[in-house]
Amino acid sequence: MMLTWLALVLLVGLLCWVARLSSILASNDERQQQEAEAKGLALLLENLDPRQREQYDRSGYFDVVGSETGRRYRICHGVSRNVSELFDDNRLGAGRCFMPRGNLAAGDCMLAQKIMLENCEEEALRVALRF
Amino acid sequence: MPRHIIMDPSGHSTIEFDAASTTDLAEAERRFNKLVAKGFIPAEARGEGKHHVPDQSKRVFNPDAEETIFVPALKGG
Numbered sequence: 001m002m003l004t005w006l007a008l009v010l011l012v013g014l015l016c017w018v019a020r021l022s023s024i025l026a027s028n029d030e031r032q033q034q035e036a037e038a039k040g041l042a043l044l045l046e047n048l049d050p051r052q053r054e055q056y057d058r059s060g061y062f063d064v065v066g067s068e069t070g071r072r073y074r075i076c077h078g079v080s081r082n083v084s085e086l087f088d089d090n091r092l093g094a095g096r097c098f099m100p101r102g103n104l105a106a107g108d109c110m111l112a113q114k115i116m117l118e119n120c121e122e123e124a125l126r127v128a129l130r131f
Numbered sequence: 132m133p134r135h136i137i138m139d140p141s142g143h144s145t146i147e148f149d150a151a152s153t154t155d156l157a158e159a160e161r162r163f164n165k166l167v168a169k170g171f172i173p174a175e176a177r178g179e180g181k182h183h184v185p186d187q188s189k190r191v192f193n194p195d196a197e198e199t200i201f202v203p204a205l206k207g208g
Contacts, residue, residue, distance in 0.1 A: 032141070039142030047200070049180025080208040097208030100138060101170075104203070108138045112202040115174045119184035123172075129207040 040105030170204030
C-alpha cells in the first residue's frame with residue numbers, strides 16, 4: 001500500500017515536471033520568434049525608401065515597381081500570398097506568390113520580395129505562382 | 132565597417148569585417164562564394180531603399196560593397 005502511494009506521488013511529480021518543462025520550452029520558442037520578427041521588421045524599415053516607409057507605416061503595405069516590365073506590385077505584411085499586381089487605378093490584380101526558402105520572419109520575407117521585384121523581376125516571376 | 136547580412140530564421144545574422152584587413156576580406160569572399168553556391172542572392176544596399184543585384188552570371192564578391200544582404204533562393208508559394 002505504502003509503495004503504491006509512493007509510486008503515485010512520484011508519477012504525479014514527474015508529470016508536473018514534464019508539463020513545466022514543456023511550458024518553458026514553448027515560451028522560449030515564442031520569445032525567439034518574437035525577436036526574429038522584431039529584427040526582420042527593423043531590417044525591412046531600414047531598407048524601404050521614404051515613400052514606401054510612409055505607406056507601410058500608414059497602411060501595412062508598400063508598392064514597388066518591377067525592374068523589367070515597369071509593372072507595379074503591392075507587398076502586404078505577411079510571408080505568403082502577400083504580393084499582388086496593381087492596376088493603374090490602384091485596384092489589386094493577380095496575386096504572385098513567391099518567398100525566400102526557409103522559415104523567415106515577415107520583415108525579411110517582405111524585404112526579399114521588394115529586392116527581387118525591383119532588381120530581378122523576371123527571376124522572381126519565374127518561380128511565383130499566381131493566385 | 133562593411134557587413135554581410137544573411138537572412139535566416141533568427142531574423143538574419145550580421146557579420147562585419149574590416150575592409151583594410153586582407154584576412155577579413157579573404158574570409159568575406161569565401162563566405163560570399165559559399166552563400167552564392169548555396170543559392171543565396173546577394174543584394175548590395177545603395178541607401179534610400181535602393182539595392183543592386185548583379186545578373187545571375189555576375190554574382191562575384193565586391194570588396195567595395197558597404198552592405199550586402201543575402202536573400203535565400205526563392206520558391207513559389
